[in-house]
Amino acid sequence: MPNNRYKVAVIGAGFAGLSAAKELSKYDEFEICLIDRNNYHTFLPLLYQVAAAELESEDITSPLRGHFRKNRRVAVMHCRVAEIDHANKTLHTDGPDIRYDYLIMSMGSTTEFFGTPGAEKFAFTLKSLEDAVRLRSHILSCFEQASLYSDAHPTIYPNVSGQDKTDRQSALKHIIIIGGGPNGAEFAGALSELVRTSIYRDFPEFDRNSVQITLLEAAPNLLAGFPPLLAGYVRERLEKMDVTVKLNAAVTEIRKDGAVLKDGTFLPSETVVWTAGVRATDLAAETGFAAGKSGRIHVLPTLQIANRAEIFVAGDLSLPEGETVPPMVAPNAIQQGIHAARNLVRLVRKQELQPFVYHDKGSMAVVGRGAAAVRIGTRTLTGTIAWLVWLAVHLTYLVGFHNRLMVMFNWAWDYFVAERSVRLIFRSWKER
Numbered sequence: 001m002p003n004n005r006y007k008v009a010v011i012g013a014g015f016a017g018l019s020a021a022k023e024l025s026k027y028d029e030f031e032i033c034l035i036d037r038n039n040y041h042t043f044l045p046l047l048y049q050v051a052a053a054e055l056e057s058e059d060i061t062s063p064l065r066g067h068f069r070k071n072r073r074v075a076v077m078h079c080r081v082a083e084i085d086h087a088n089k090t091l092h093t094d095g096p097d098i099r100y101d102y103l104i105m106s107m108g109s110t111t112e113f114f115g116t117p118g119a120e121k122f123a124f125t126l127k128s129l130e131d132a133v134r135l136r137s138h139i140l141s142c143f144e145q146a147s148l149y150s151d152a153h154p155t156i157y158p159n160v161s162g163q164d165k166t167d168r169q170s171a172l173k174h175i176i177i178i179g180g181g182p183n184g185a186e187f188a189g190a191l192s193e194l195v196r197t198s199i200y201r202d203f204p205e206f207d208r209n210s211v212q213i214t215l216l217e218a219a220p221n222l223l224a225g226f227p228p229l230l231a232g233y234v235r236e237r238l239e240k241m242d243v244t245v246k247l248n249a250a251v252t253e254i255r256k257d258g259a260v261l262k263d264g265t266f267l268p269s270e271t272v273v274w275t276a277g278v279r280a281t282d283l284a285a286e287t288g289f290a291a292g293k294s295g296r297i298h299v300l301p302t303l304q305i306a307n308r309a310e311i312f313v314a315g316d317l318s319l320p321e322g323e324t325v326p327p328m329v330a331p332n333a334i335q336q337g338i339h340a341a342r343n344l345v346r347l348v349r350k351q352e353l354q355p356f357v358y359h360d361k362g363s364m365a366v367v368g369r370g371a372a373a374v375r376i377g378t379r380t381l382t383g384t385i386a387w388l389v390w391l392a393v394h395l396t397y398l399v400g401f402h403n404r405l406m407v408m409f410n411w412a413w414d415y416f417v418a419e420r421s422v423r424l425i426f427r428s429w430k431e432r
């Protein structure tokens, strides 16, 4: 039935969109158009490891076309959706317009700066592959700059001396991470390992402990939503790894040369990384659909927009009606993507649609080699066993055999040789 198929547009090939497209591709009555501004899917939970020079970009991404080679009913379209004209069931993109009968919106989220002055302009974000590569280059490039101005080369820079030189060195070697959620905590741990292994070996002119990593959290505890036992464990581990953890430390301003805390303290640094908040992508606000917490689009329990039965919303973008708000995490996005696809099948087959119920599989955070904090149901695990669980879960969810193999190899290399292999700088210092 080639011309009678329902045309489904799926915007975004993240966890939700990719799962939805894969699920729908099993049913012959649909022709699916999967649209993404990138031609690859990114495994975001390991993004910080790219920024910390632990993994290559290719290890955590998979080309979209590769997923659908054997299914001609799925067209992958590499373009950016600029506007959703739901009255005319048309997407305006930076390429051609795309018509649809049914739509699944899964464009994910973006960084929320909570209006903090200077944050958008001066802070680094960690939300996309480009962010991670840019941040990695910047951090490594700061160490190179610090080396240029170190005492190892006194004759090259005779005019840079005294306090100026010391201050500049410390700012270049100070990394501030704002946000003590899993992302910030994991990144702090990974950076500490990078510094303690490769960096001190590569830069023998650096005094040991001269590189500072500061993790700032506005709340009284790290890892909001984790059991206190696990949050305490992660904090202790990070402190053992020479990360300075500051709690109740809200940031009120970010400047070109550092961050200001609410008590007025100024922390000089050339690298301020913002991991503190997420909100729905900007395109969500432009659709005109009712939005709730963090700009997420209100949907019925079936994941459809009220009075717009043909539009489903899945993943970070979606805020289903109900007593519990599903968290903005990968398992929720995968579950919603599959659920939206199955409900769409029910819709066209005139069957009763099912409400979405989020199955919480737990939460986890890793803090360097051999240490993690894991919650599965009401059970909590820490230490090496938790780390092995973390490894197994991430390898299982990582898309593609090649990626799993490469990640396993890089982790093993890192574990046994304590050496980071990805230390290339592209552009920077401050983008040259």
Ligand SMILES: Cc1cc2nc3c(=O)[nH]c(=O)nc-3n(C[C@H](O)[C@H](O)[C@H](O)COP(=O)(O)OP(=O)(O)OC[C@H]3O[C@@H](n4cnc5c(N)ncnc54)[C@H](O)[C@@H]3O)c2cc1C
Binding pocket: 011, 012, 013, 014, 015, 016, 017, 035, 036, 037, 038, 041, 042, 044, 045, 046, 047, 048, 079, 080, 081, 082, 106, 107, 108, 109, 126, 127, 128, 182, 183, 281, 283, 314, 315, 316, 317, 328, 329, 330, 331, 333
């Ligand atoms: C650094 C980081 C670490 C994380 N760690 C974890 C973790 O350890 N565990 C966990 O469960 N969750 C984690 N998360 C959260 C998890 O990744 C998200 O909840 C999940 O990715 C949401 O899936 P999604 O499909 O809704 O959106 P995404 O995965 O963000 O996908 C959205 C897709 O839409 C595309 N897109 C957006 N706008 C457009 C447009 N206008 N036109 C075309 N394409 C568009 C994007 O390119 C992207 O491919 C992390 C997130 C980040 C950023």
